[in-house]
Amino acid sequence: MPRPLVDPNSVFLNIPYDEEFDKLYLAYVVGLYQLGLVPFLASGIPGGERRLDRVLTLIRNCRYLIHDLSRVELNVASPSTPRFNMPLELGMTIAWAKLYPKRHTWFVWESEKYRMQHSISDLNGADPYIHEGTVTGIFSELQSAFVFRDAPPVGEMMKAYDLIERKIGRILATTGTPSIYSATFFKELCFISLDAVGISRFKRLQENQGVNLQWNLKGSKRLRIADADF
């Protein structure tokens, strides 16, 4: 079987899809775009393909794989069962990465220190990133995990996040999208995240250079110089 191509800046996000994770989900997507990376979600791939097959496709094609185990807990809805999807996908990732170690790097993210060492002791030695369940925690740990030459400070990432969070309700109402985890909304979120990246970096450029510039997503001549930095 020919080896699939790996997108060098791609990141597979293995995260829970529920309301309580909404803020962290937005933070992951916004933060990854701020670092020049491209997030992918299994639910972000439209189509009738079985979800497991979509997950496998992403694991094979993404260079980096983030597995957030902070919400592996008993489901409130009956029957009360543990949520095994995230650990299952982590297991698949580890097996695949063992076959192709130079092509994939996986990470485990948690909200509490030392919990992973108790819940999955097989992974002792693989230190997780601890975001403490907060948006700034996500940004801070992303900056620790991915060192990027032109990385914005966490404060700038928060501004981009705040801008998007203020607009989410309006975009959902306009598009009639039922869930922020749907394939349709994920694409919209990617687009507005890119716009927010441009806005926040442009403001930084303005502040640093003291020049009055207008951010235009279409790109002015002046913007094309800055575009190389994005």
Place this chain on the structure above:
Amino acid sequence: MPRPIHITTPIEPLESRIKRLRIPKARQKEWLAIMREPDSDSPATQEIKLISRISAFRPGENLQRAATTR
């Protein structure tokens, strides 16, 4: 602490990243217009609207967990 990954691969330009999303131009304009709208609501009204869609609590602070889908 895990070893950080140094991103050295070239970052794709913004415009081509947007193109890859394959979003119709009309939709792009619509969302850009929303992004550029001034925030006319008071902070309190915005907060109320957001709470209905996005949990205002950090995981762990809201003790009543919603039914989950994953």
